[in-house]
Amino acid sequence: MHFKDITGYEIERKLIIKIKQQQNITLLTSHFAVDLITEHQLKRPKSKEKLTCYGAYVFNQKNQEIVTYNAKTTLLATGGIGQVYRNTTNPIIATGDGIAMAYRAKAQVSHMEFIQFHPTALAHQFSHGRSFLISEAVRGLGAILKNEQGEAFMHKYDARKELASRDIVSRAIDNELKISGADFVYLDCTAISKKDFKQNFPNIYAQCIEIGIDLSKQMIPVTPAAHYLCGGIDVDTNGCTSVQHLYACGECAHTGLHGANRLASNSLLEALVYAHRCFIATKKDIETIKHKISIPDWDGKNTFETKEQILITHNRKELQSLMSDYVGIIRTHERLLRASKRLNVLFEETEDLYQKSKLSTQLFELRNMISTSYLIVEQSMKRVENKGGFYNSDLI
Ligand SMILES: Cc1cc2nc3c(=O)[nH]c(=O)nc-3n(C[C@H](O)[C@H](O)[C@H](O)COP(=O)(O)OP(=O)(O)OC[C@H]3O[C@@H](n4cnc5c(N)ncnc54)[C@H](O)[C@@H]3O)c2cc1C
Structure with missing residues (x-):
């Protein structure tokens, strides 16, 4: 469907x-x-x-x-x-x-x-904070992943090559990026005719055109992204x-x-x-349900307008970096421990802001992102076996 x-x-x-x-x-x-x-x-x-x-x-x-x-x-x-x-x-x-x-x-x-990390998100950050998805159906139609040197690499990781499952392709790209130090690999779609591409993926085609990629001649820069x-x-x-x-x-x-x-x-x-x-x-x-109860109003006293909204923005960026660097596609015990320690600091700073600051959606979201990250880290630390979207290289 x-x-x-x-x-x-x-x-x-x-x-x-x-x-x-x-x-x-x-x-x-x-x-x-x-x-x-x-x-x-x-x-x-x-x-x-x-x-x-x-x-x-x-x-x-x-x-x-x-x-x-x-x-x-x-x-x-x-x-x-x-x-x-x-x-x-x-x-x-x-x-x-x-x-x-x-x-x-x-x-x-x-x-x-x-x-689940999707292996092929367009490596182009749009202002709305999300990466554009290049569907795996594009690989299904014949697109090939290539590294910085323009070499196909999926054959080194799985016999199904580009058609291996998302976790395998994401880990392969992650490894290639670690070897080269590059920020992205490429998806070569030049073997797919323009007519087929446009017909099957009108949205992807339009997005590539918008950022100046001619799919018949140029490759799409892609990188894995949380999906x-x-x-x-x-x-x-x-x-x-x-x-x-x-x-x-x-x-x-x-x-x-x-x-x-x-x-x-x-x-x-x-x-x-x-x-x-x-x-x-x-x-x-x-x-x-019969319950009829009286609920107290939200207690918002002792709060003030924060003069430093930037503290919320900084903590959000710091959180995204620590989750990407330590709790990403490939985790280790050491990385998870580091993430946990840094999360505790962010939690304390943000709770302090939350208790004192005037209400703001950005602050509510940051608080929620920290709790969510805490759950990801804590439950990752408890897992003793690699499975599906979870991979800890210390457990091999
Ligand atoms: C690029 C992309 C492509 C995908 N393609 C497919 C696909 O082809 N097939 C497939 O099966 N799945 C696909 N998925 C996954 C699928 O789209 C999502 O899992 C699905 O949309 C989630 O639906 P949802 O209703 O749970 O959440 P959402 O659609 O994200 O809706 C959540 C809603 O809750 C609101 N909300 C959030 N927090 C609050 C709050 N605190 N207060 C009030 N409102 C709030 C949001 O504003 C939003 O309106 C794709 C996902 C992405 C990102």
């Missing part, structure tokens, strides 16, 4: 049209969910085995105020975590917000070490998390369907199936 080379975009486009036609759906744009409301915020001891979710605190970015949403059921569908890395195909919003919120609410989060998180918030087959009345679906959820290494094109299918399952389960859940 696909729609040209923009399947996800097309699903979203059609969904938004439908949603806008529904009288009983209120769509709130410019609203950023900050934290889930559980017994912790209510300062009530948990009465049952499981914690309960009563809604969320949400930041209205227009008037800069936090709104309290008291909800019978709450669904997290906040997407991936790619922004914790320097190079990612993920959109700028992929800061692990839902995962961090769930973690703070004590929901179970697992398999965060399984991050998909196989782990996340643990859910059952109905999308229920370990916290009562809290659901999750899409990339922030860990359904287990992708194992340690997702096969291409499966995540949109998973997101659609689980969104539907969450809907059915939530509908039943809502009918049985």
